[in-house]
Amino acid sequence: MVKKGDARDERYIRPKVAEEKFKLAQGLKQNVYLYGMTGIGKTAFVKDMLGKKSYDYYSAERDCAERIFIPEDGKEHIIVIDDLQHIMDGRQREEYADRLRVLIKNRNIWCILIARCVIPRWLMPLHVDRAFLMIQEKDLYLDQCGQDAYLKKWNVNMPLEQSKKLWENVGGNPLFLCFLAMAGGDVRQATDDLWKYFLYIYDQWDTELQEFMMEISVLEHFNASMAQMVTGRKNAQQLLERALETGNFLTEKNGIYEYNFILQDYMQPLLERKFDAEQLAYIYHNAGHMYEMRGDILNALKMYEAGGAEKNILRLLIANARQNPATGHYFELRRYYLMLPEELICTSPVLMAGMSMLQSILMNQEESERWYHLLEEYAAKSEGSAKREARSRLLYLDIGLPHRGSVQIQELMKYAATQLKEGKAVLPEFSVTSNLPSMMNGGKDFCEWSKRDKTLAASIGKIVEFVLGKHGKGLVSIALAESYFEKGYDSGEIVALAEKGRMQAEAGGKMEQVFVAVGILVWLSVLNGYAGDAQDMLESFREMAEREVPQLLGNLQAFQCRIAFYQGKIPEIHKWMEKAPDENKDFCSLERLRYLTKVRGYIQFGRYDKAYSLLQKMLYYAKKQKRDYIVMESMLLLAMVRYRMKEEDWESLLQECIERAEEYHFVRIFSREGGAILKLLKAGSFTWQKEEFRRQVLKECEKMGRQYPFYLKEKMEGDIVLSENALNILRLQADGCRMEEIAERLNITTNTVKYHNRETYRKLGVSGKAAAVNEAKNRGLI
Template identity: 50%
Template sequence: MRIKMKEKNEKTLESGLQTEEEFYIRPRIANKKMKSAQSLSQTVYLYGISGCGKTAFIRDFLGKRQYHYYSAEQLNEAELEFAPSEKQLIVVIDDLQQLRTDELRDILIKKIEMLARRQDVWLILSGRSRMPSWLLSVYYRRVFTVIEEEDFVLSETEMTNYLNLWGLTLTEEDFSRVAGLTKGIGIIIRLLAMELSSGRPFDTNYIERMRNDFWDYLDCHVYDQWDMEIQEFFMQVCIVEEFDQHLAEMITGRSDVERMIGIAEQLGNFMMFKEAVGGKRIYEIRLAMRHSMRRRLLRTYQKERRERLYYNAGLYYELEGDTPNALRMYEACHDTERIAGLLIANARKNPASGHYYELREYYLSLPEEKIRESMELMAGMSMLQSMLLNIEESERWYEELKQMEGTLSGSAKKAAKGQLVYLDIGLPHRGSSALVDILKNAGTLLMNRNISLPEFSVTSNLPSQMNGGKDFCEWSRRDKELAKSIGKIIEFTLGKYGKGLVNLALAESYLEKGEDSYEIANLTNKGMMQAQAGGKTTQCFVAAGILAWLHIINDHAEDAREILMNFWKKAEKEGSAKLLSNLEALQIRISLYQGKTAEAIEWMELAPEEELEFATMERFRYLTKVRVYLLMGRYEKAVNLLQRILYYADVMHRTYITMEARLLLAITQYRMGDGKWEENLQKALTQAESYHFVRLISREGAAVNRMLKETTWKCKNPSYLKAVLTETEKIALAYPGYLKQVTEEASFSENALKILKLQAEGLSTTEIAGELGLKVENVKYHNKQNFKKLGVNSKTAAVTEARKRKLI
C-alpha cells in the first residue's frame, strides 16, 4: 500500500479536538439526530457495541458545556437529585448495561422518568444494547430520540477526513480495502490510523495484527468487565455460527439458557436474531466477537473440554438431521467413529434427501478398506461417483458390491441384493432404457420378500417426472401403454415415492405434447391428491410445476406464481428445504415471462457458480441461469455453461436436457450472429419431433419465434410443425419481452437506482434506509449488487461510474 504522508491537520471538523490522541470526526447522522433532540429537549438514548464511539460522540457534541456525567456502574441511590434550575441542566448516564442490581434498576427507572419529564433537564442515556426491556415503559411514555449503532458508522467522506487528520492520504484502491476492513467503526479506524501513521506496511500481517489488536481491546475493555458465567456462555456458544435455545442448552449443559440470553442482550449489541419457521428465535453472535471469543476459548479451556463442546453440538445437529454441520463438529473433536456412522446413515438416503455432493470430501477421503466394511458405503460410493460423472469408478464399486453379495448369506445377502437393485434402478448414468425389466424384476423380488429396497429419488427435487431423477423421454412414446402395463408395479416398488407417479407422469407427457389442458389438469390433480395421501412432497412439487406451466401457457403467469407461493408454504411447513432452491428457480422463470428483469438478475447472486465446479444436482438451476445470461446479453457465459450441460447430458443419457440445451444454444448463437444456430435448432427440432414434444420448443416463445420462421428445417409431420408454430406465436404474443436483452438501466431495480441517486447526494446508508422505508440490511444488499454490476468496490466509485453510464 502506498501512503502519502503530510503534516497533521491541526484544524478540527465539527468540533473535533486538536490533539493527536483525540482526533475526531463527528458522524453526520448521529449529529443530526442529537441536534434535533437538543432543540426539543428530548431525552436521547444512544447504543452500540463497545468501540463504536458513543462516549466520544457525547463528549465531542457537548464540548465545553457543563454537564453532569454518571457511569451506571458506579451509580448509587442518592445520586441524580437536582434542584430546579433556570438554566438547562445536561445529565448524561453512560454504561447502562453495567447496572449492578435489580433494585438499583427500579430506582433508576423512576429517576429517569422524573428527569425526562422536567423542562429544565436534557437527559442523555447511553448503553451497549438496543433499548433495554426495563427501559421500554419509560420510552413509551416519554418519547426518546434513539441514536443507533449504525448512526455512528462513518461514511466514506468522514473516514477520508479522519485519515486526513492523521496526515494520511490513500489511493482509491487502498481506501476501498480500508473501508471494507473497518466497516466505518470508530475504534477500528483509529487503530488502523495509528498503525498506518507509524509507517508500517498494510499487508496480510498488518491486517492480522490489527484484528488481534481489536480482539485484545474487546478482551480488556469488554469481556473482563462481565461476570464469569456470561463470559463462559459466550465462549461456549461461539463454536457455532448461529444457535437457538435448544442448541445452546446442548452445548453448554445449562438449563437457564433463556436467562443467559436475556443477560447477553442487556450487555450489548453483540447478538443478532432472526425468526425461523415456527417462530423459533435464531441467534447469531457478531463476527468479530465470535472470532475473539474462539481465541479466548483456546486460551482458557483444555483440549478435552473444548472437544466436549464440539461433540455436544455435533450430537444436536445429528438429532436434527443436519448432517453437514454434525460432521463439521465431530471433525473438530476428532470423533472418527461418529463421522463414519453419519456417512453410513447418509448413504442410506437417496441423492435428493441425502447430502452426497455436500459431503463428497468426507466420502472421497475414506480409506477403501473402511468403505468395504459397509455395503451402504459401497453403494453410496457407486452413487456418488456417478453423480460426479466418474462412471468407471461408479461401476467399479457396483461390481465390488456384487462380488460381496455373492459371498454373503441370509439377511446380509438380502440387504446387499437390495442395494444392487437400488443401484440398477437409480444410478444416474445408466439411463432408463432397461428400466422396465428391472422394475418388473424388483417388484417380483419385493413381493416374494427376497429384498428390501432403500428409499428412491424419482424427481431429484425437480418439478418434473420425465426429466427428474432420470430421463423418461423414451417412456413418453408409449405413455398410455406403460401406464397400464407397469403402472401398479412401479407404484408398489417405489412405495411412498410412487404414490401419484403414474397420473403425474401421464400429465407431464401430455403437457409436453401439447395435448388438452383439461385432461392434463385432471390427471395432475388426481396425482397430487394421491401424493398428498401418504406420498412424498417431491411428487406434489411435480404437480405444482405442471399446473404452473398450464397457467403460463394460457397467459396467466400471476396465477402460476400464486400456485408456487402456496406450495412454498407447504414445503417449508413439511421440512422439504432441499427442493426450495429449484422452486425458487421455477419462480424466476415465471419472472422472465413477466418481464421482472431486476428480480431475475438479483437471483443470479443465489445461483450456483458453474465456474468453480459443475454440480449435477443443480442442472435445473443451471438451465435457469442460462436464460438469465441471455437476458443480460452475456452470451459467452451462456455458451460455456451450455457446453458443460451438453457434456453432462451426453454422459448421463439425458435426452430432454440435450434438446433443451441445444435449443438454448441455438438462441444464443443466433443472437451472437453465429451461423451454427441453424444446425443446433434443427437438431433440437428433429429430436423433439420424434417425441412430438411441442412445448419444449414453444415455451421459449419470443426468444425462438423469429428463428422458427427463418429456419429451413424440414419436418416429417406437418401437424407437429403447425402445433409448434401456433403455440410459439401464442406465447410470444402473451410475453413479448421474454428473454429480451435488457438495457443496462433495466438491470438495476428501482430501489437500486434510487439508492445510487441518494448516495450521489451524500446521504449515508442509514439515511437512505429512512428515506426509502427500507431496512439498513436491504440498502447494504443493494450496494453490494450495485458494486458488482458497476465493477467497483466503493460507494464513491459506484456514484462516479453510474454518472459515466448516465444511470443517474
C-alpha cells in the first residue's frame, strides 16, 4: 500500500536517541529494524520521521509476503513492513524471509522493519548478512526535557522536582506519558488506564502463555532452567521464546530474562486473582526451593513466606544461624528472626545463639546477653548431644560476640583449645576478619594485642591457629605483618610476613585471610607512591574473589574506591558513592568499612554536614562495641570535618586521637590521610608524649602529601556559588536538553540561559557545556 506522509502530529515529540539512529541509517541507506512493546510509539515514530516522503506500507498481520511489491524501476523507494511479530507459521516465515532477502539486496530500496520483539531467529540470517541498524524500545523513550515538552503540549505543567521524580520512576516511557497526558496529569488515573490496557494485551495471549507469564512473575531475574523449576513446565524454554516473539514483554541478555517496564507489577495481582491457594503454594514453594538451591536465602525466605511454608522458613533460619556473621545473613534476615516466637527459639540452641549474635550486631547488648543466659540455662538442663551443641554455641559466643571486645580472648582461646581436645565441644566456624581487609580491625578490635604482638604470637599463636582451624592458617604471620605496618616498622619485614601468611592461607586456609595479606601489600604500595600498582593488585584479587568468595566484593570495591581517592579518579568515586549503603535507611555495623569510605567521599565533595552525621553514628557504634581503631579513625576524620566547617572543637578531637594512637604507636592511621591531615597537624598546638612518634607521623604525612597532593584536598565549593537557575540549567544540560528546551522549561529566555552558562563556565574554570557538567558532577554540585 503506497502512503503519502500524513500531516505531522503537532503533539508528537521525537525521542532523541531513536531520531539520531534513524537519521544515521537514512544517510547510509542502511536498513532499519525497530522494535518495542505494543503502544510504545514505533509506527508513530517512523511516520513522523518520514514526514512528507512517499513510502510503501505493509502490515504482516494482514499482508502476505506475495503482496509486497518489489519495484524494479531503478528509482529509490522506501518500504515499511510493520507487525512482523504476527508471522508465526513456518511457511509464512520462509516466504517473508525470501521476500525480504530480495528487498534488502536492492540498493534502491530502503527497508524499515517494525516489530514488537527483538530480531527473531528466522530473520537472524538476514541480519548477519546485511546488518540492520537496530532501534530498540529504550531508544524510543523520552529524556526529561522531551517528557516535559510532550506533557506541556497537553497543557500538563509540572514543577521541576515533580518532573524529575516522574522521569526517574517512569524513565520517559511514551505509553505511560500518553495515558498521563490524556488524564490531565493524574498519575493514579494514568496508572489505572495502563492497567486496563495491559489487560487488553493479556487477553490476546493463549491460555498456556497467560498462565506461564503469571507463574514466572514471582521472579525478578531468571533463566530458562529457573523458569522450568518454578512453573514445573518442561517447555519453559519454548514458552520464553514465544513470549519474546509475541511482544517485547520480556527482555533477555545472555540467557537471563526479566520483565520489561512495569509489567511484572501487573502480572502479580493477576496471579493472586486467578490461582487458588493450592496453586499459589505450589508456585511459591518451587520458587523458594529454587532460590535455596542457588544459595539465595533472602529470596528463598520471601517465597516461602508468600506461600505460607513456615517449616521451611524455620529450617532456613536455623541453617543461617549455624554460619558466622561474615557468611550468614543475620542483618538482612533480622525481620524473620525477630518475628519468631520466643518459646520456639528456646527449643533450639542454634537459634538462641543466633539471636544473641544478631542482637549484638544490632547493638542491643542487654538483649544479646539475655539470650546468652537463656542458652546457658538450656545447656545446664540438657544432656547428650543437645548439651554438647549448647556448650559449643556458648563457647562460640564467648569468643565471637562483637560487643564483648577482645580483652578476655587470650584466656578463652586456651579454654577453647582444651574443650576441643577433650571432645567436649565442637567449635562452629569463625570469621576473624568479618570480610574486611584487616584482622586488627576485623571481626573484633585487637589493638590491645598490638602492644604485645611478638609475645602473643610466640605464646598463643599455635593455640589460636588450632582453635580457628582453616581460618587460622597464616593468621599469625598476617597479624604480625598488620601490626608492624600500623606501627610504621620496616617494609621489608612486613612484606616477608604478609607474603608468608598469604601463601599459608592459600594452601588450605581461607580467602578472607588472603584478602588481609593483599590489603597490607596494597597499603605499602600506596605509601611508596605506587597507587596504580595497588589498584592492579586489588583488581587481580577481585577476579579471584568473584569466583570463590563473592561476599568479599562489597568491601573490596570500597577498598578500590579508597585507592581511587589518592589517584584523583573522581568519576569512579562518584560511581561508588551512588551505590554505597545508605546510613540513614538502615545503619548496619557490618558495613563499617564502606561507611568510613563514604565519609571520605562526603569530605571530597564538600558535604561536611553529611560526613559529620555519619561520623557521629560511627563513633557511637565504635565506643559501644569497644572498637578502639574505629574510634581513632572517626575522631581523625571528624577533626578534619570540623576544621573545614570552621568549628573550634577540631583541635581537641585531633589531640584525643593523637593520645590514643600514640598509646599503640599507630603511625599509619595518620599517614594514610597525607596532606589532608598534615594541614591540621601544623595548624594546631598539640601535646605529644614521644618525639620519635611525632617525627615519624609528620615525616610520613609530608611524604604522602607530596605523592598525592589532591587527596581529600579542600575543594572550591565554598568559593563557588551558583544560583538556583544556574544549577537547574546544569541539571537539564546533563539530561541532554537543548538551549531552547531549557529556556522553555524554566520559563526564561535563551539569552538568560547563555548568560548563566557564561558565568557558570567562568566560575568552574571550563570552556564548554560538557566540561561544565562534568566539573559540576565532580564537585558534587549536581
